[in-house]
Amino acid sequence: MDVELMGFKGTGTLIPQMLAKRVDIGYPNPDTLIISRAPGKDKLPLKFFYNATRASGWEFAVLADSPLKSLKDLDGRKVGVGAMTFGNVPITKAEFKELGIDASMVPVGIGSAAFLALQNKQIDALNLFDSQHATLETQGTAIRRLPQLPRYEALFSNGMVAHEDMIRDKPEVLAGFGRAMAKATVFCETNREACVRLFWKEYPNTKPAGDDAKVLADSVKVFSARFNKMLVFPEGKPRQWGQYNPDTWRDFAAALHEGGQLETLDVDLDSVYTNAFVDKFSDFDTAAVQAQAKAFKD
Structure with a gap:
């Protein structure tokens, strides 16, 4: 072929x-x-x-030493997204709604700009796609992924x-x-x-x-x-x-x-x-x- x-x-x-x-x-x-x-x-x-x-290719990543352990801990926090037009945004909104979370979504782009926003603690978590978070790890930043609701993780x-x-x-x-x-x-x-x-x-x-x-x-x-x-x-x-x-x-x-x-x-x-x-x-x-x-x- x-x-x-x-x-x-x-x-x-x-x-x-x-x-x-x-x-x-x-x-x-x-x-x-x-x-x-x-x-x-x-x-x-x-x-x-x-x-x-x-x-789902979308994840929630926090710094390894972050006190945040679950999605519910994101209540009142800032979550970085690539852009408000990204396809994960409505899905994230739905998951937050189901969990009763009121978090602010902050457009941070992808790559270095997004990584710096997390490293400098301008945001509390990144909600990007999997390979972005893996790239951040290869650059020496230790992170953790927060577990999602099974129904959303299975999308x-x-x-x-x-x-x-x-x-x-x-x-x-x-x-x-x-x-x-x-x-x-x-x-x-x-x-x-x-x-x-x-x-x-x-x-x-x-x-x-x-x-x-x-x-x-x-x-x-x-x-x-x-x-x-x-x-x-x-x-x-x-x-x-x-x-x-x-x-x-x-x-x-x-x-x-x-x-x-x-x-x-x-x-x-x-x-x-x-x-x-x-x-x-x-x-x-x-x-x-x-x-x-x-x-x-x-």
């Missing part, structure tokens, strides 16, 4: 390209498509077909989306793409260092400068912060690659409703996703992929 990867600055810039069919497969957040299914909204003819990031993040026309006309392409995703996930789970090195080989400009051993260890840590969310499956059951849980879609819609993004829970969630390709995603020899990963030589 010959795939061209393209970068977009957020779901808002990706969706128009997919509607115009200039992009075949996207990796957006779920909220835009959920909101488009509300009464009176223009339904976007796009559908999720592969559940990639199977748990999936980005997944694979295609136009409804493509789902109808080229199902074998989407089944093959999802199967490749599943195989790559097994490979990277088996040999994370190889996964990082292969990424650098494809995109050499992304490799940080510095001592090779430290750069590799730090990169594996940052990679794993998000990758671990791709490995969240029900215990004691075979992995169903790409599968969506209908209950989690309802929880997501409820959070958007509580966060002020949805006026009603009367939303056609069944039209937002499909599990039609799940059996085909898992149609490969897991042991063979694991053996390939273990035998990888740079």
Whole structure:
């Protein structure tokens, strides 16, 4: 499968390209498509077909020596967010509302500016995505993650989306793409260092400068912060690659409703996703992929 990867600055810039069919497969957040299914909204003819990031990518991080131990301790505190337009904001508002928390949200951006705000105690906690917090740790700042309510921690993040026309006309392409995703996930789970090195080989400009051993260890840590969310499956059951849980879609819609993004829970969630390709995603020899990963030589 010959795939061209393209970068977009957020779901808002990706969706128009997919509607115009200039992009075949996207990796957006779920909220835009959920909101488009509300009464009176223009339904976007796009559908999720592969559940990639199977748990919330958003976290609450505090300095390791912070007295804050739980989300309830954030009551009356300042919480840094990337921007008030970030997709986690309505979800965070909903979780705070459920816990009875009155906290101030402070836009701090991402990267160095956000890290300094926490280090200098201009804010009490950071509410950014997982790889940001892992990056902060690799730079020498000790932090802790505050546990979230299980229902919110279980909210999936980005997944694979295609136009409804493509789902109808080229199902074998989407089944093959999802199967490749599943195989790559097994490979990277088996040999994370190889996964990082292969990424650098494809995109050499992304490799940080510095001592090779430290750069590799730090990169594996940052990679794993998000990758671990791709490995969240029900215990004691075979992995169903790409599968969506209908209950989690309802929880997501409820959070958007509580966060002020949805006026009603009367939303056609069944039209937002499909599990039609799940059996085909898992149609490969897991042991063979694991053996390939273990035998990888740079």
